[in-house]
Amino acid sequence: MTHRKSAFELTAAEQNRFLQVITAMNSDNDPTLYAQFVGIHADMRHRMHTGMGGGAVGRQRFLPWHRDFLLKFETAMQQIDPAAFIPYWHWSTDRALPPWLAEINFTVIVPATDMTAPQIVNVIRHLQLDALPSDAQIRHLETNTKMNYTQFTATLESYHNTVHALVGGTMNDIMISPCDPVFWMHHAEVDRICSIWQADPANQAKRPGLSPTSAILDPWDPDTVNTVASITTLEYDYI
Secondary structure (H helix, E strand, O other), X not given: OEEEOEHHHOOHHHHHHHHHXXXXXXXXXXXXXXXXXXXXXXXXXXXXXXXXXXXXXXXXXXXXXXXXXXXXXHHHHHHHOOOOOOXXXXXXXXXXXXXXXXXXXXXXXXXXXXXXXXXXXXXXOOOOHHHOOOHHXXXXXXXXXXXXXXXXXXXXXXXXXXXXXXXXXHHHOHHHHHHOOHHXXXXXXXXXXXXXXXXXXXXXXXXXXXXXOOOEOOOOOOOEOOOOOOOOOOOEEEO
């Protein structure tokens, strides 16, 4: 069982472990393992957002696709260091970047995809974090049992978009946003919120409305929205 902790509650050793592992992932091959993950996200044919051509299918796939994406990234981290995990950035209460990640020099050489040319990305940020979604908004969403799945995912994706925009810079370019290590912590928080909502018995039967083909989480066939429906089954949690 992997325990994902708040980025603000990591020990110095855990902070260093995360930074060392992502640095190793970004130093191994050409393209690097880290860059390969960015390339997967840059290929918007996977339809994992409402925008960027994803439409109604992208809205339904947004949460399960990114859950699987983080899980694959975390598994790759653990192949380097079995104790590694993705921290979450609880941005509705911790209304600043984790101090240990606030200043980072990180460059990713992103490979070409069918939609983008190869590019060198030097991570930059233009922080405007005073307008982050509030804790009251997130708590209302987490405990809302009246929403159907479409309403829930649309609301959470909207909050998610706001955070991308307010971090700015690299994070505001959705296709290459995983170049910024903050991406993983931001999406872990999105997944944490989703897991809380899903854990309520009133919400457990609410699932994405997708055809069998659209429910396949490419490029990880045979993973589907159902195989990633429970974080308990996936053997991780949030503490």
